Amino acid sequence: MLFLYNTLAHKKQKFEPIKAKAVSMYACGPTVYSAPHIGNFRAYLEQDILRRTLQHEGYKVTHVVNITDVGHLVGDANLGEDKVKLAAEREHKSARAVADFYTGEFTKDLEQLNILTPSVMPKATDHIKEMLSLIEALDKKGYLYKVPTGIYFDTSKFKEYGKLAKMTFEKLNKYLKAGARVERAAGLKNITDFAVWRFRKRESADDMVWDSKWGEGFPGWHIECSAMSMKYLGETFDIHCGGIDHIPIHHTNEIAQSEAATGKKFVNYWVHNNFLTVDGGKMAKSVGNIYTISQLVEKGYSPIAVRYLLISAHYRKKINFTLEALSNSANTLNGIYSFLQRLSSLESSAPLDKEFKMLAEEAHSKFFKDLNNDLNLPAALSAMHNLITETNRKMGHDLLSKADAKLVLEMMLELDSILGLQFEKNSKQDKKEIKGKIEKLIEERENARKAKDFKKSDEIRELLKNKYKIVIEDTKDGIRWHKEV
Numbered sequence: 076m077l078f079l080y081n082t083l084a085h086k087k088q089k090f091e092p093i094k095a096k097a098v099s100m101y102a103c104g105p106t107v108y109s110a111p112h113i114g115n116f117r118a119y120l121e122q123d124i125l126r127r128t129l130q131h132e133g134y135k136v137t138h139v140v141n142i143t144d145v146g147h148l149v150g151d152a153n154l155g156e157d158k159v160k161l162a163a164e165r166e167h168k169s170a171r172a173v174a175d176f177y178t179g180e181f182t183k184d185l186e187q188l189n190i191l192t193p194s195v196m197p198k199a200t201d202h203i204k205e206m207l208s209l210i211e212a213l214d215k216k217g218y219l220y221k222v223p224t225g226i227y228f229d230t231s232k233f234k235e236y237g238k239l240a241k242m243t244f245e246k247l248n249k250y251l252k253a254g255a256r257v258e259r260a261a262g263l264k265n266i267t268d269f270a271v272w273r274f275r276k277r278e279s280a281d282d283m284v285w286d287s288k289w290g291e292g293f294p295g296w297h298i299e300c301s302a303m304s305m306k307y308l309g310e311t312f313d314i315h316c317g318g319i320d321h322i323p324i325h326h327t328n329e330i331a332q333s334e335a336a337t338g339k340k341f342v343n344y345w346v347h348n349n350f351l352t353v354d355g356g357k358m359a360k361s362v363g364n365i366y367t368i369s370q371l372v373e374k375g376y377s378p379i380a381v382r383y384l385l386i387s388a389h390y391r392k393k394i395n396f397t398l399e400a401l402s403n404s405a406n407t408l409n410g411i412y413s414f415l416q417r418l419s420s421l422e423s424s425a426p427l428d429k430e431f432k433m434l435a436e437e438a439h440s441k442f443f444k445d446l447n448n449d450l451n452l453p454a455a456l457s458a459m460h461n462l463i464t465e466t467n468r469k470m471g472h473d474l475l476s477k478a479d480a481k482l483v484l485e486m487m488l489e490l491d492s493i494l495g496l497q498f499e500k501n502s503k504q505d506k507k508e509i510k511g512k513i514e515k516l517i518e519e520r521e522n523a524r525k526a527k528d529f530k531k532s533d534e535i536r537e538l539l540k541n542k543y544k545i546v547i548e549d550t551k552d553g554i555r556w557h558k559e560v
């Protein structure tokens with residue numbers, strides 16, 4: 076039974092989906108004007124853990140992540156240029172080319188981080204028709220008004236405006252007025268009002284501008300998420316995710332326009348992740364404190380170590396990013412991989428130890444109990460590390476049988492169906508890898524050791540580690556090696 080903190084209810088609640096065996100889940104996707112940074116991926120990783128948890132509970136999950144390729148303005152507010160259009164001017168490319176390139180970067184990084192591919196990744200530019208019919212519905216109900224720059228939603232007309240942020244319409248207005256970065260478009264009735272359609276004349280054939288009965292232009296960022304989520308998941312769906320930065324504006328506006336148009340509740344559970352920070356401040360492109368996956372890979376870090384670091388804190392707590400913390404995560408992962416390899420090569424034929432089995436089962440059930448308690452991964456991971464410690468202790472005393480090891484291995488692989496840390500792939504010494512140069516170097520080192528040339532054997536060990544990331548261990552059962560992340 077899964078409990079989730081629901082921002083809309085402002086408390087932890089038992090998760091009860093609309094359909095018995097299926098879950099509909101939407102997450103605001105990237106604005107494809109630059110490479111996404113690992114702060115963005117903190118959000119997608121949290122959603123990945125949630126999806127894997129739901130799947131482990133037996134639900135079929137329809138997971139929609141949109142691609143914002145038009146409509147997201149600089150500063151998130153009502154004024155300023157479209158981010159993709161600006162990037163196109165900067166890079167001397169068409170907006171389409173820029174959007175396609177960064178969509179490709181996004182999907183490549185998803186794969187490198189072992190994030191399950193979303194069921195649908197709809198592009199905003201492919202859903203203009205759906206957005207226009209939603210705008211039409213709002214117009215018919217009298218929620219819209221026209222100003223020189225576009226068609227706006229009158230937030231004072233939506234009775235429950237601000238409920239997600241636990242604010243009233245008046246309080247949110249005050250909150251936005253206090254924020255220095257929010258400018259006011261000419262003719263706006265309330266500072267909280269937002270554009271559903273922005274006017275712009277087509278400048279070239281491939282310009283991201285469409286005709287509408289209100290005039291040429293392009294959709295507002297908020298209307299995109301409402302139109303695409305409802306198209307694929309229905310007018311009311313189970314879970315909507317995103318970072319906490321989206322609570323007071325983007326998600327508040329998605330609720331207002333969706334519920335105003337349909338007269339139905341838009342989403343049952345809102346799940347928000349906290350920030351990845353650097354020196355205490357949010358990691359953000361506008362601040363210039365970002366790291367991308369490819370920058371980290373270039374520095375020699377592995378994407379799976381990034382995954383481990385970002386999932387190891389509770390999703391509702393901040394994580395402060397440092398390269399040192401990332402190195403520590405890689406070390407912990409390497410420790411787990413070498414543990415798994417030792418387990419899979421154990422040969423003792425003694426029977427399964429019943430007492431040990433009970434201890435392992437306790438750790439296993441604690442892992443899932445903590446996970447189902449609002450995805451408490453720090454607690455779940457500590458149950459896993461306790462299991463590793465106990466198993467290592469038994470192995471160290473030569474008391475772990477092959478049957479005990481098999482049980483722990485199977486459990487670890489099940490935990491990894493949630494964690495996604497590639498335990499299976501790293502639990503075997505891949506014989507294909509130890510080929511050519513590496514095989515020869517290991518042999519040379521062995522010969523040097525036998526000849527008591529420890530200087531040479533240490534040099535080869537260092538070379539293997541620094542150049543090939545191969546770590547050699549001399550155990551009483553012979554040489555063992557593993558590849559580090």
Ligand code: AMP
Binds near residue numbers: 118317319
């Ligand atoms: P954006 O492209 O700005 O809409 O961001 C995509 C997703 O990443 C949203 O869910 C944001 O809330 C989330 N996000 C952006 N920056 C961070 C950060 N530093 N830490 C965690 N999540 C973030």
Ligand code: ZN
Binds near residue numbers: 103325
């Ligand atoms: Zn959204």
